[in-house]
Amino acid sequence: MKYTYFVTATGAGTGLTSVCLGLVRALEQLGVRVAFCKPIAQQFDKEQGPERSTHLVNVTLGLHPEKPIKLAHAQQQLALGQADRLMEEVIQLSQASGEDADILIVEGLVPVADENYIAELNRNMAKALDADVILVSAKNSDSTAQLNERIKMTASLFGGIHHRKVVGCILNKVGAPAPASQQVIAEEDPEELGTAKHHSAEEFAAILPIFQKDDFKCIGAVQWNPLLVAPRTADVAEHLGARIINEGQMSERRVQSITVCARTMPNMLHTLKAGTLVVTPGDRDDILLAACMAALNGVPLAGVILTGGLQPIPQVMDLCHSAFLTGLPVLTSEHNTFRSAQLLNSMNTEVPANDIQRMESVMNAVAGSINAKWLAERAQVIEERRLSPPAFRHLLVKRARKAAKRIILPEGSEPRTIRAAAICHEKGIAHCVLLGNPDEIRRIAQTLDIILPDSIEIIDPAIAVPKYIDAMVELRKHKGLSAPMAEAQLEDPIVLGTMMLALNDVDGLVAGAIHTTANTVRPALQLIKTRPNTKLVSSVFFMLLPDQAVVYGDCAINPDPNAEELADIAIQSGDSARAFGIEPRIAMISYSTGISGTGSDVEKVREATRIAQKLRPDLLIDGPMQYDAASTPSVAASKAPDSLVAGRATVFVFPDLNTGNTTYKAVQRSANVISIGPMLQGLRKPVNDLSRGALVEDIVYTIALTAIQADQMSDQ
Structure with a gap:
């Protein structure tokens, strides 16, 4: 271990763990050997089992930090005047966790009201480890002036913003909606960091006085994203103590919005969108049936909560049976509708220890917002020593963006493919072309609440086929292919996409989400053929x-x-x-x-x-x-x-x-x-096959691979 960063929060609700793990991910993307340690455990509310940060870093990043000291033990050591002995344990844990690393990220404790010993522990740990200190802050209910003062006060615990070991602050939840109780008057704070603005780290450095000095840096500004705080329906069920009527996909579906239905059915239909949790009295059979109709039409609702301890009669349940088979979760709460809504509004937004998918998304969002290169340069470990998995994925995206290639997706109406194409356009990975009926593709996207950027191109095969008949006949004339035969073969979207690639109308092709490898490769061998001096594919x-x-x-x-x-x-x-x-x-x-x-x-x-x-x-x-x-x-x-x-x-x-x-x-x-x-x-041009069990992420990275291949082939 060569260098240590001690990361601590300026207050509760800053997302300290998320930022720490995102910082580890960001450094890994640079190829740095990085380790993590949470020396003293700190558990809140109903948390049980292993310490949350240590567990999450293990299952998401594959790191194996030492088991942290229990907070009760640390309190006891302080009470007995054994602070030095406690710090020896902290140093031992940290060194064991970061033995082979270039940089060790140490997560501190979250300040708790009326518990001053937390600040003392954080200060002692940073000093004992001789670590550079990074603060994590979030505006929450503070004004901009209060945020500035909070950062300044926390920095003073470690020697102040001018101390050589206090290097800067990462701002989290930028642009998050203010709590309902907060009334912000713009005239009182003309530089207020409102919910509608998106500020970069550089903009914060210009706005907050604390960042005006060169020796205290705004290391990152992580924008608020409501999708990153979306709990699973299973989390909602646990929070409410709800009884399960139909489990469905409650462990996979996420609550992106909540609609409390007291209105008549026609006046609430517009709220039935992907990710919506429907909360309604248990005797509103009409609302339940409407939700089931939406599910049967392909809308992946987060679920339905029937309140008041009421449950539909068996005849209604029988009518809903087919909708239940789509994965629609249905729960019943003993609380009335008002109380259920109150409880939902008070849910903890922290990532549960077992929600690995969400933590991966959070880490990636944080990693993309942090100036990890500056931290690595400060630690003098910026040289890339290995291509770690995060570094490899980061390299794929970076090179694909630079290539800026046009990739055809013949399975254009397949839901995972549509979502992957939207992600690729959002991240600038490639210009995707969806092959399929435009109306059907847009309907599926709307049903799944996928926003299709205007830059995504949709080509209708029925219109495109005639353009490629003669060209295909010419390519396959040695096999006796006639125009009617070519037209029949071009009805296969993979054959059509391969012809588009053969004629340089696109730069690469990705398929296989719903087709076999043979279906994908055979047209490529027939129409694209192998590269010169290559014996085989x-x-x-x-x-x-x-x-x-x-x-x-x-x-x-x-x-x-x-x-x-x-x-x-x-x-x-x-x-x-x-x-x-x-x-x-x-x-x-x-x-x-x-x-x-x-x-x-x-x-x-x-x-x-x-x-x-x-x-x-x-x-x-x-x-x-x-x-x-x-x-x-x-x-x-x-x-x-x-x-x-x-x-x-x-x-x-x-x-x-x-x-x-x-x-x-x-x-x-x-x-x-x-x-x-x-x-x-x-092959002379890039064609890549997917597994039929491919996840959206798999498709995104395969598109990136294909774009990079296309760029390399164009240079040869």
Whole structure:
């Protein structure tokens, strides 16, 4: 551990844990080896089980900080005058947590009213760890002047804003709505940071007097996003103590808005949108039936809460049965409608310890708003030492934005694809073209509450097909393709999209969310064809292991390549790794290492290694090699001590599809590893296949991969 940042809050409700974890994510995206520690546990309200911050950093970032000291123990040590002994424990925990890291992020304690010892503990921990201090603040119910004073007062606990160890503040929840009780009068505070404004860190530095000095920096300004505080319906059920009538997808659906229905049904229909939680008296069968109709029409409501302890009669429940099968959660609360609404309004907005998906979104939002590069430069660890999974994903997005390519999505009416396209446009990853009926695509988007940017292009296949008939006949005339046959084949949206790519109307294609790999690859082989000097089309997966991103090939296309083909796969995979920022050290995987084994299978790998080394002496290629010898330094030291690849491999080339596919799935599922791919190699233009179980995030990153491939191919 080389450098320590102690991060603490200026008050309650600042989102300290979210900012700390987002800061870790931001530093990881720079390739910095970063660790986390929460030396003293602090649990609130009804929190049970493991300490929240330590648990979340474990399951989201794969870090393993030491178990924190209980707050009761820390209080007891202070009462006994054993503060020095307590700090020794804090130092021991911190050093153990950050032993191999360049930067350690230490989360302090949240100040609590009438408990002055919290401030003392924070001050003592920062001093004992010789840490730079970063404050986290949120405006909440304060005026701008009060926010400025709160930051200043908290900084004074650590020596003030001019102290060399007090480096700056991260502002969270910028633009959040004011509490209902707060009445803001603009004339009294002309520079008030209102809810309608979006301020950057630079703008805050100009507005708040405390940031006018060069030695106290506004390190980040995290904008308020209501989606990041949206609880799951299951969280609502627990908060209300509600009884479950139909569980549905209550663990996946999120409450983005609440509608309390006391009006007649026609006057509340406009509120039935994706993410809406419907709260209504239990005897309002008409409201329940309307919600069920919305669900049957594809609107993913967050759920229905029937209040007053009332439940519909069995006949009504029978009518709702088909809607329940769509995943619509239905709950009943013993409280009346008014009290239920009050309780919902008072829900804690902090991320529960078991809501990993939401914490991932929060961390990414925070990471994108923090000047982590400045912090890394201050710690003098800015050089990139490895391509960690967050660094790899960050690199994908960055390079895709720069490429600015046009990617066709033939499965244009598939809901995950529509949402991925919207995200890509929002983040500037690619210009997506949705292939499908425009009215149907817009209806699905509206049903799912997806905002389609104006920049997204929608092409109707019925209108586009005639343009490509003659061109397809020309491409396939050696196969005797006639115009009527071409027209029939172009009715397949993947064939149509592939023709658009073949004629340079788009730069890349992504499909497979609802089609097989064969459906995606076959048109590409027929119409796009392989690149010059390439023997075959192969594939790689980018496996995001806990410590770094590595490449697996070929795990999806070629069942049993011969030695020449396997050498080609190795070269393609090495080039793909290098193209995506991974320094290629290629291990040719087999059941034996070096010259220890014999047999036709290992001889094939040995010959493939020889061919690949001869064709590409610029690449580090070694084999045959067992997987453990390729991946584990201690094993490599005994099995292949002279190898430049063993123990350090970043590209793993498997001898056949059976071995490759089995290994990638075993690693992915057993180790809970994210895999991106398969990415196809060897085609003249980029076509990439999706798993039919792909998540929206998988589609987004595959689009990014495709855009980068298109950019690289255009330069060749």
